[in-house]
Amino acid sequence: MQTLDLQAVGLRELNQKLQSQKDSVEHQRWQVVNAKGSHAIAVGLDAPIEVTVEGSTGYYCGGMNQKATVTINGYAGPGVAENMMSGSVIVEGDASQYAGATGNGGTLVIKGNASSRCGISMKGINIVVHGNVGHMSAFMAQSGNLVVCGDAGEALGDSIYEARLFVRGSVQSLGADCIEKEMKEEHLQLLKQLLEQAQSDAKPEEFKRYGSARKLYNFNIDNAY
Amino acid sequence: MSDGKTQGPPRTEAIQSSTFSSSINAEIRRAAATGIYDIRGGGAKRKVPHFDDLLFLGASISRYPLEGYREKCDTSVKLGTRYAKNPIELDIPITIAGMSFGALSGPAKEALGRGATLAGTSTTTGDGGMTAEERGHSNKLVYQYLPSRYGMNPDDLRKADAIEVVVGQGAKPGGGGMLLGQKISDRVAGMRNLPKGIDQRSACRHPDWTGPDDLEIKILELREITGWRVPIYIKVGGSRPYFDTTLAVKAGADVVVLDGMQGGTAATQDVFIEHVGLPILACIREAVRALQDMGLHREVQLVVSGGVRTGADVAKCMALGADAVAIGTAALIALGDNDPRWEDEYQKLGTTAGAYDDWHEGQDPAGITTQDPDLMARFDPIEGGRRLNNYLKVMTLEAQTIARACGKNHVHNLEPEDLCALTLEASAMAKIPLAGTDWYMGQSGPGRE
Numbered sequence: 001m002q003t004l005d006l007q008a009v010g011l012r013e014l015n016q017k018l019q020s021q022k023d024s025v026e027h028q029r030w031q032v033v034n035a036k037g038s039h040a041i042a043v044g045l046d047a048p049i050e051v052t053v054e055g056s057t058g059y060y061c062g063g064m065n066q067k068a069t070v071t072i073n074g075y076a077g078p079g080v081a082e083n084m085m086s087g088s089v090i091v092e093g094d095a096s097q098y099a100g101a102t103g104n105g106g107t108l109v110i111k112g113n114a115s116s117r118c119g120i121s122m123k124g125i126n127i128v129v130h131g132n133v134g135h136m137s138a139f140m141a142q143s144g145n146l147v148v149c150g151d152a153g154e155a156l157g158d159s160i161y162e163a164r165l166f167v168r169g170s171v172q173s174l175g176a177d178c179i180e181k182e183m184k185e186e187h188l189q190l191l192k193q194l195l196e197q198a199q200s201d202a203k204p205e206e207f208k209r210y211g212s213a214r215k216l217y218n219f220n221i222d223n224a225y
Numbered sequence: 226m227s228d229g230k231t232q233g234p235p236r237t238e239a240i241q242s243s244t245f246s247s248s249i250n251a252e253i254r255r256a257a258a259t260g261i262y263d264i265r266g267g268g269a270k271r272k273v274p275h276f277d278d279l280l281f282l283g284a285s286i287s288r289y290p291l292e293g294y295r296e297k298c299d300t301s302v303k304l305g306t307r308y309a310k311n312p313i314e315l316d317i318p319i320t321i322a323g324m325s326f327g328a329l330s331g332p333a334k335e336a337l338g339r340g341a342t343l344a345g346t347s348t349t350t351g352d353g354g355m356t357a358e359e360r361g362h363s364n365k366l367v368y369q370y371l372p373s374r375y376g377m378n379p380d381d382l383r384k385a386d387a388i389e390v391v392v393g394q395g396a397k398p399g400g401g402g403m404l405l406g407q408k409i410s411d412r413v414a415g416m417r418n419l420p421k422g423i424d425q426r427s428a429c430r431h432p433d434w435t436g437p438d439d440l441e442i443k444i445l446e447l448r449e450i451t452g453w454r455v456p457i458y459i460k461v462g463g464s465r466p467y468f469d470t471t472l473a474v475k476a477g478a479d480v481v482v483l484d485g486m487q488g489g490t491a492a493t494q495d496v497f498i499e500h501v502g503l504p505i506l507a508c509i510r511e512a513v514r515a516l517q518d519m520g521l522h523r524e525v526q527l528v529v530s531g532g533v534r535t536g537a538d539v540a541k542c543m544a545l546g547a548d549a550v551a552i553g554t555a556a557l558i559a560l561g562d563n564d565p566r567w568e569d570e571y572q573k574l575g576t577t578a579g580a581y582d583d584w585h586e587g588q589d590p591a592g593i594t595t596q597d598p599d600l601m602a603r604f605d606p607i608e609g610g611r612r613l614n615n616y617l618k619v620m621t622l623e624a625q626t627i628a629r630a631c632g633k634n635h636v637h638n639l640e641p642e643d644l645c646a647l648t649l650e651a652s653a654m655a656k657i658p659l660a661g662t663d664w665y666m667g668q669s670g671p672g673r674e
Contacts, residue, residue: 015449039442044379044450059439060446064379079433085378098433102374104418120432121374123418140428142418159426161419217423218406 002027006041007034014041018068021047037077042070045087062089065106078115081108084125097134100127103144109198116153119146122163128198138165139175147194149202157210165210166191168202177216183209263495264403266328266584266594268396268487268531268554273504275487276538278651279644280660284632291629298625299635302549304347304526305387305456305479308448312456312479313365313387315549316345317621318636319539321613322484322530322553323369323389323460325351327404327413328491328584329557331358333593335606336560338363340613344621349389349551351491352402352427354416355381362610367458370447372401373427375417379450387480388447389458390440392431392473395488395531398462398502402427403492407587410596440476448477458482463503463531470515474525482551483512485531489554491594492585505531507654510641513546522546523637536623543624544639545655559616560609561591 032053039058045068056074062081071090078096081089084103094112103125113131119138132150141163151169158175191204284290305312335358341348347365354376368385404425414421459473460482485505516522530551565578570590584594592604631643645660646652652659653666
């Protein structure tokens with residue numbers, strides 16, 4: 001295990017060392033200490049390495065991740081795992097707003113709660129939140145799966161496209177064009193797999209599924225308000 | 226000769242209302258019939274104070290001109306010198322503005338890359354990601370980072386020569402984009418992770434930051450992912466240019482791109498295009514003043530766009546303090562957009578060459594703003610690239626001609642003192658004295674408080 005003290009080496013050197021594992025993985029496991037809420041930790045990684053960040057992170061930890069597994073042993077600031085392509089990011093605590101924004105792939109697991117706009121404009125990522133999500137989560141979500149083991153705030157899935165939303169608890173309100181949909185066997189199977197992967201003991205049968213009514217897909221004046 | 230019995234008393238002339246003009250009335254009827262606001266491409270068509278309202282004074286006894294063809298007049302420009310390890314070095318101060326694959330066909334994007342590369346300048350991606358043909362044919366490619374993040378991925382980000390964080394654009398400051406279903410082909414849909422044929426909306430604000438303090442952190446992330454190698458531009462629509470420029474610079478921009486209301490868009494509401502934003506003439510001096518107030522004029526470069534058409538426009542932008550310009554609509558016209566050779570087909574679409582702006586419908590007879598394979602096949606990207614290069618060369622020669630006439634050995638040496646204004650409006654907006662005077666509105670000074 002390689003240990004990087006962020007306060008000692010600085011952000012540039014830290015990211016450079018992690019990013020340099022791209023072509024040949026020299027060290028598989030990395031630990032980042034003294035994170036102290038710094039921004040842009042472990043961004044742009046592109047190798048199947050494991051990075052554990054001790055402490056809480058600022059904005060965009062694990063941003064645009066490819067292949068790596070980034071674990072945050074603390075809370076995550078805004079935009080954790082934003083635009084992730086593959087790999088996984090695990091937050092042991094709560095996450096701030098825009099968690100997993102525009103993610104294309106990979107898995108984001110938030111063991112605590114996520115704030116507003118979790119999964120905004122998601123494009124293929126899987127997000128599993130053990131707790132609750134805040135308002136406007138999955139806004140304009142294009143594809144991928146958002147699993148919420150707790151409750152969802154206002155305007156869930158507003159202007160949603162083809163993403164699938166699974167919520168175990170209550171939904172304060174659904175956003176424009178987002179409706180409850182039938183939970184089919186294929187969805188239960190998918191949910192089982194996602195929950196197992198995220199180490200959640202929730203049961204797929206306890207969830208409801210939400211998605212797009214597809215009424216906003218082509219402009220219609222009667223939909224304007 | 227009238228006998229006075231059949232005609233009655235003289236009648237008043239039939240007078241059309243200036244307020245309720247024929248085009249306004251037609252729009253009212255269209256709105257009443259359809260219930261949908263008008264969507265179109267392009268920029269503001271209304272007449273606004275513009276570069277045509279400025280003139281160069283030229284050299285005479287008090288200024289010494291350079292010989293028109295032989296003496297050196299440099300046009301090179303370096304963009305991104307503030308923080309980036311690899312600033313963009315261009316031969317000419319005219320760049321190609323961001324236009325998406327999706328709005329434009331693949332061959333049209335290729336032609337822009339070819340023409341820009343031949344001319345020694347950069348081209349820019351757009352909302353929809355980077356295509357292989359565009360990257361392959363563009364020596365210098367600026368990658369737009371937009372609210373929608375369609376097609377955005379770190380591999381392409383790292384392939385870019387610069388990154389342009391798009392906050393807004395001149396055609397619609399505060400608004401997002403639209404790409405209607407007719408143009409969402411399989412390839413476009415695939416790149417944007419969306420179902421084919423739907424009306425695609427691009428968000429009006431970024432999904433993971435909300436203000437200038439956040440933007441500073443977003444830029445830090447982009448720099449960390451690209452190793453601080455490439456310049457970061459911030460593009461804003463002409464709205465509050467002094468404050469927007471100040472905030473962009475404070476957020477860490479290497480380059481500020483400022484787009485006036487004449488700047489085009491692939492599609493948005495006509496009411497937005499015509500009624501929101503500032504003419505570029507009103508933006509440039511304010512942006513330059515912001516840079517000067519921070520002591521960063523020329524260290525953070527300013528690229529301006531929105532209605533740049535000729536070498537004279539380029540020279541005027543330089544004289545007002547810009548480092549470079551960007552062209553979009555003009556580049557499309559150079560490629561063959563709105564060419565009278567397709568007049569019969571424009572007529573069938575209910576329009577005429579020069580006025581065609583339904584780019585969102587994807588029926589462009591010139592094969593440029595379309596995803597229709599048959600229409601696209603009409604457009605030759607090699608010939609398009611050649612035409613764009615020719616046009617860029619002409620603009621550059623024109624700008625050099627003017628710069629030499631003003632005694633300048635680099636187009637960047639043009640200065641506000643080389644200009645006068647023809648109208649009070651242009652004078653006030655550009656802070657250039659009215660022709661024949663040493664005065665402009667709002668100017669303070671001895672005897673003018």
